[in-house]
Amino acid sequence: MSVWAILVAAGRGERLGSDQPKAFVKLGELPLLAEPLRRLDDSEWVDAIVVVAPPGWEEPAILLAEELGCAKVRACVAGGETRADSVRAGLAEVPDDAAAVLVHDAARPLLTDEVIGRVLAPLADGWEGVVPGLPVSDTVKRVGSDGGVEETVARDGLWTVQTPQAFPVDALRRAVSGGADATDCAGLVEAAGGRVKVVPGDPLLLKVTTAEDLARVASLL
Numbered sequence: 001m002s003v004w005a006i007l008v009a010a011g012r013g014e015r016l017g018s019d020q021p022k023a024f025v026k027l028g029e030l031p032l033l034a035e036p037l038r039r040l041d042d043s044e045w046v047d048a049i050v051v052v053a054p055p056g057w058e059e060p061a062i063l064l065a066e067e068l069g070c071a072k073v074r075a076c077v078a079g080g081e082t083r084a085d086s087v088r089a090g091l092a093e094v095p096d097d098a099a100a101v102l103v104h105d106a107a108r109p110l111l112t113d114e115v116i117g118r119v120l121a122p123l124a125d126g127w128e129g130v131v132p133g134l135p136v137s138d139t140v141k142r143v144g145s146d147g148g149v150e151e152t153v154a155r156d157g158l159w160t161v162q163t164p165q166a167f168p169v170d171a172l173r174r175a176v177s178g179g180a181d182a183t184d185c186a187g188l189v190e191a192a193g194g195r196v197k198v199v200p201g202d203p204l205l206l207k208v209t210t211a212e213d214l215a216r217v218a219s220l221l
């Protein structure tokens, strides 16, 4: 019984303003993809990794994994149009006898083994998804296109969620089989009626979206 990790790295990253896909933009000396890949490969929890690369970038992704000496990479496949399509492509490489599957955004390089352990543990209690999250501390408002406030949303019980997200492999397969899309995998599992638990995330699991995010993550390496 093994834990498989799907590293989704097929996003275009248009908001970074680079002509390369986000996963291959430089973070320090190496492509962004290197840091989360190395951390998953080093994790005591992870047995096997599937890398989902931007279409046409499978070979550079494999070469990078070899250069880093990542021994757990079992497959590298091309991603799809949406994040859910990319997860579907990665999940097709995961065997049915896997104990659990972790899905992680390559755009969150600062992954730790503590967070991986925290999302895997509750699966033993029968949860169909476990996600790391942070309670919202700012005041939240819904704002119209003219900048006008439409509503102040009560923040009690509101959390922002991150990756890695953990699932029993059959629960994630059922959730993605319908062809639906969502901004995270847990959303697909919830839509399929699955029970999802939130555990404490990590403020350092920042997601790289803009050039400023990239500089911030680079300063934390």
Ligand code: C5P
Pocket: 008, 009, 010, 011, 012, 022, 023, 052, 079, 080, 081, 082, 083, 084, 086, 087, 104, 105, 106, 107, 108, 183, 209
């Ligand atoms: O676009 P967003 O920042 O939400 O993407 C989150 C993660 O999903 C990133 O690591 C990105 O590479 C991945 N992704 C993907 N395939 C897509 C879109 C996003 O693998 N079509």
